[in-house]
Each structure stands twice: as C-alpha cells, then as structure tokens.
Amino acid sequence: MAIDFSVEPEFQAKLDWMDRFVTEEVEPLDLYFRDTVSPFDRTNATANSLVRPLQRRVQEQDLWACHLGPELGGPGYGQVRLALMNEILGRSLWGQIVFGCQAPDSGNGEILAHYGTDEQRERYLRPLLAGEISSTYSMTEPQGGSDPNYFTCRAVRDGDEWVITGEKWFASNFRYSTFLIVMVITNPDVPVYRGSSMVLVPSDAEGLEVVTDVGLGSEPLGEGDHPHLRFNDVRVPAENLLGEEGSGFKIAQTRLGGGRVHHAMRSVGTAQRALDMMCERVLSRETKGSLIAEKQAIQHWIADSWVQIQQFRLQVLHCAWLIDEVGDYAKIRQHIAGVKVATPKVLIDVVYRAMHAHGSLGVSNLMPLAGMWMSGPIMGIADGPSEVHKDTIAKQVLKGYAPHDGLYPSMHLPTRIEAARAHIEARLEHEIANL
Numbered sequence: 244m245a246i247d248f249s250v251e252p253e254f255q256a257k258l259d260w261m262d263r264f265v266t267e268e269v270e271p272l273d274l275y276f277r278d279t280v281s282p283f284d285r286t287n288a289t290a291n292s293l294v295r296p297l298q299r300r301v302q303e304q305d306l307w308a309c310h311l312g313p314e315l316g317g318p319g320y321g322q323v324r325l326a327l328m329n330e331i332l333g334r335s336l337w338g339q340i341v342f343g344c345q346a347p348d349s350g351n352g353e354i355l356a357h358y359g360t361d362e363q364r365e366r367y368l369r370p371l372l373a374g375e376i377s378s379t380y381s382m383t384e385p386q387g388g389s390d391p392n393y394f395t396c397r398a399v400r401d402g403d404e405w406v407i408t409g410e411k412w413f414a415s416n417f418r419y420s421t422f423l424i425v426m427v428i429t430n431p432d433v434p435v436y437r438g439s440s441m442v443l444v445p446s447d448a449e450g451l452e453v454v455t456d457v458g459l460g461s462e463p464l465g466e467g468d469h470p471h472l473r474f475n476d477v478r479v480p481a482e483n484l485l486g487e488e489g490s491g492f493k494i495a496q497t498r499l500g501g502g503r504v505h506h507a508m509r510s511v512g513t514a515q516r517a518l519d520m521m522c523e524r525v526l527s528r529e530t531k532g533s534l535i536a537e538k539q540a541i542q543h544w545i546a547d548s549w550v551q552i553q554q555f556r557l558q559v560l561h562c563a564w565l566i567d568e569v570g571d572y573a574k575i576r577q578h579i580a581g582v583k584v585a586t587p588k589v590l591i592d593v594v595y596r597a598m599h600a601h602g603s604l605g606v607s608n609l610m611p612l613a614g615m616w617m618s619g620p621i622m623g624i625a626d627g628p629s630e631v632h633k634d635t636i637a638k639q640v641l642k643g644y645a646p647h648d649g650l651y652p653s654m655h656l657p658t659r660i661e662a663a664r665a666h667i668e669a670r671l672e673h674e675i676a677n678l
C-alpha cells in the first residue's frame with residue numbers, strides 16, 4: 244500500500260485558516276483565563292460570551308466536532324486530517340473546546356451516539372455536541388488503575404434500576420460535568436473483561452459523593468479537577484446501561500483508540516512549540532562570549548529534538564493513516580500503543596531541553612515550560628501507563644515469530660556456515676559436472 248499523508252489544497256486552506264485562527268483568537272483565551280476559568284466550565288458567562296462566537300466561526304468552516312464520523316453528523320475527514328488539525332490544537336488549552344473535540348466529551352459523545360436511547364441522546368448528547376455541557380469518563384479506582392482485575396465498583400440490578408456501589412478515582416472534570424459514563428462490574432463471576440459494563444450516571448445523582456478533590460503537580464492540596472468519588476447505592480434507570488451488559492471494555496477500546504492518536508498529535512504541536520521557544524531563546528542570549536546557540540551541546544539538543552519530533556510526527560501520521568485504511572482499531576492496536584508509548588518520551592525530552600536552555604527563567608512561573616513539561620509524565624499515565632502499552636506492543640510483535648528447535652538459535656554462525664558450505668559445495672559439484 245502506498246503511504247500518503249498529503250491533503251488536498253481545499254483542506255490545506257482550512258488548516259492554514261485554523262493555524263491563524265488559533266494564534267489570533269484561541270491562544271489569547273489561554274492567557275486571559277489562565278488559572279481562573281477552566282475550559283470545561285460551561286457556566287462562566289464571560290467565557291461563554293467569548294467562546295460561542297468563535298465556535299460559530301469554526302462551524303462555518305466545517306471544522307466543528309470533526310472526530311465524529313458522517314454517521315454521527317460529523318464531516319468524516321478521517322484520522323490523517325484530524326491528526327493535522329490536532330497538531331495545531333496542541334498549542335492551546337482552549338482549542339479543543341472552540342473546535343468541539345475535547346476529551347473526554349468527544350469519546351463520551353461517541354458512546355452515547357451509538358448506545359444511548361433517544362431520550363438520553365436528546366437530554367445529554369445534543370447539548371454535549373453543542374458545547375453546552377461537559378461530561379466525565381470514570382473507570383479508574385483508588386486501589387487499581389492499570390489492572391482492571393482490581394476494580395470492585397459494582398452495579399446490581401434491582402427491578403428496573405441499577406444500584407451502583409463503590410469508589411472511583413481521577414474522575415476528571417467531574418465538578419463541571421452534567422453526567423458521567425462509569426465502568427461498573429455487573430457480573431463478578433466472570434473475568435472482568437466480560438463482566439463489566441458502562442453506565443450513564445447524572446452528576447447530581449443522589450448518593451454520589453466527592454471524597455476529595457485531587458489536583459495535579461503544584462496545585463494546592465484539596466483542590467483540583469480529578470476527584471476521588473464514592474457511589475453510595477446510587478440508583479439509575481435500567482436503560483442507563485449503555486450497550487450490552489458485559490461489553491464495557493469493548494466500548495472503552497473503541498473510544499480510546501482514536502483519542503490516543505489525537506493526544507499524540509497535540510503533543511507534536513506542544514513539542515514543536517517548545518523547540519521554537521528554545522531556538523528563539525538561544526539565539527537571543529549570550530554567555531562566555533558567544534550566543535548560547537553557538538554552544539555545541541545546545542546545537543546537539545536542537546538536532547536531537549528536531550529528529551525526535553520528525554520521527555514522532557511521522558509515526559503518529561502513519562498510525563492515523565492506518566486507522567483510515569484498516570478501519571479496525573483492534574487490528575492495529577500495536578501502532579496505537581506505539582504512539583501512546585512515544586508521546587511522553589518526546590514531550591519529556593524536548594520540553595526538558597527547552598526549559599533547561601532558558602535557565603532559571605525556564606523553570607520559573609514566568610514561562611509556560613514547567614507546565615508543558617508536566618504534560619509528559621501525565622501522558623505516560625493517563626489512559627494507562629506506558630508499561631501496559633509496551634506489553635501490548637511486545638505481545639503483538641511476538642505473534643510474528645515462532646520458537647526455533649534445537650540448542651542454538653537460527654542465526655547460530657557455525658550451523659549456518661556448515662549449511663552454506665554444504666549448499667555451495669553441492670552447487671559447485673553440479674556446475675563442474677556440467678562444464
């Protein structure tokens with residue numbers, strides 16, 4: 244198959260428009276609302292009055308909620324075009340909101356579109372897609388995140404209701420959300436991958452309690468957007484179970500596959516921004532009689548960063564292209580896992596170099612670099628730690644190999660030389676006999 248990441252001139256014109264629009268209209272929102280308003284807070288009147296007109300301009304360009312396929316009312320641009328869009332959005336926190344593709348609302352919307360009832364779609368999906376409400380996706384539990392075998396949050400059927408009991412952890416944006424999609428165990432007698440289901444829970448459901456708010460990095464204790472939740476016999480109607488009972492993980496995989504590629508491409512944008520900052524700074528400041536840009540150590544860092552970004556960008560685009568070509572996340576899971584594993588490494592390396600090259604200014608709160616660097620470790624944990632995704636890659640890679648019989652491996656030199664000698668001597672005998 245020929246690999247082609249090019250886009251037609253009409254779509255390139257849209258990307259050029261988007262590039263300018265994000266610089267001129269969206270990045271200022273990041274600065275204006277910095278530390279005061281979360282992009283997920285849909286109740287802030289000032290933010291709404293500024294964001295809504297921008298969202299309309301995005302809609303006029305046919306660039307709104309582009310993660311949705313045509314069957315769900317989206318433009319169906321495919322993953323390569325989405326990746327190129329996300330690369331631009333990686334420069335801004337508010338970008339995803341303005342373009343209607345923010346996680347976890349994007350994945351939650353897809354689940355509701357596929358599995359929600361008409362009433363649920365009208366009540367939750369329509370305002371979610373219109374950018375009027377936020378949502379939460381809640382799977383991780385306090386005692387176990389990477390391994391679902393430790394999940395214990397249960398839903399038990401009682402008449403025409405499900406009763407949910409248990410705890411969840413890092414339920415991001417809960418404080419701004421109107422509803423959650425929660426992974427619950429509906430059948431504890433079978434392996435968790437067959438005994439778990441997804442359930443829709445209104446955020447104001449009776450019995451749903453915030454144990455504590457959890458923040459990131461240096462946010463003050465007791466504050467933050469990733470709470471520890473407790474479900475005290477929370478009751479929801481039977482139809483709030485999304486999809487078939489026991490299909491929770493199948494649904495989860497569908498929503499995470501594309502999302503990982505979008506996160507990765509936004510990280511390309513973040514890493515490129517860090518390299519831009521580094522280059523500008525080292526060309527602007529001298530030490531020991533020459534520009535910092537003239538120090539060989541710094542030049543190597545610039546080269547290493549450029550190479551890493553190029554490799555990573557091509558890897559992500561290739562994965563996006565594969566999704567478009569193959570159309571089945573399960574068949575290319577090794578590529579999606581590869582992108583997930585590469586993301587934190589590139590961010591951590593490239594942003595660290597940029598931060599260090601800025602000296603004290605780089606680690607200070609006068610520059611965005613420390614916050615950008617933190618996105619590296621976060622990307623290594625959120626949606627599952629790198630080790631788990633490396634396990635996936637290794638298992639898939641190993642499927643292409645078989646054990647070799649005998650004491651020595653197939654590339655054992657003495658064995659191969661002996662075989663080659665026998666083969667060549669037989670040929671020589673044949674050639675001489677035919678002279």
Ligand SMILES: Cc1cc2nc3c(=O)[nH]c(=O)nc-3n(C[C@H](O)[C@H](O)[C@H](O)COP(=O)(O)OP(=O)(O)OC[C@H]3O[C@@H](n4cnc5c(N)ncnc54)[C@H](O)[C@@H]3O)c2cc1C
Nearest residue numbers: 380381382383387388389413414415624625626627628630
């Ligand atoms: C910013 C952020 C937002 C998040 N938002 C959400 C959200 O909205 N909803 C939600 O449900 N969850 C969310 N999470 C949680 C996230 O999915 C979990 O943190 C993640 O799955 C890891 O689980 P854990 O934190 O319990 O780590 P643990 O499971 O305790 O793992 C700790 C460490 O153990 C090691 N490890 C784990 N498994 C293996 C293995 N198989 N082999 C070798 N080493 C291993 C790794 O080093 C890993 O980092 C979010 C996390 C972050 C950081």
